[in-house]
Amino acid sequence: MNTKLSILFYIKRAKTTSQGKSPIYLRVTVDSKRTEFSIKRFKWDTKSLLKPFSRAFTN
Known part of the structure; x- marks a missing residue:
């Protein structure tokens, strides 16, 4: 299986x-069934996102 x-x-x-x-949210997909929930954490500065990729980075 x-x-x-x-x-x-x-x-x-x-x-x-x-x-x-x-x-910050987490999405888990198992065999096309989705579940998403908050992991109770926050990203402080949303301006630090790379706009072309929409991915966060840190220094």
Whole structure:
């Protein structure tokens, strides 16, 4: 039995707080069934996203 698993972390910019923090979400997909939830962590500066790739980077 083969099972396909996919894990994706992403920043949900639509839920940015008044302090400029955006929550980090996790999406788990198993055999085309998705579940997503917050991991209770925040990215402080959403301006540090690479716009062409929409990926976060740190120094």
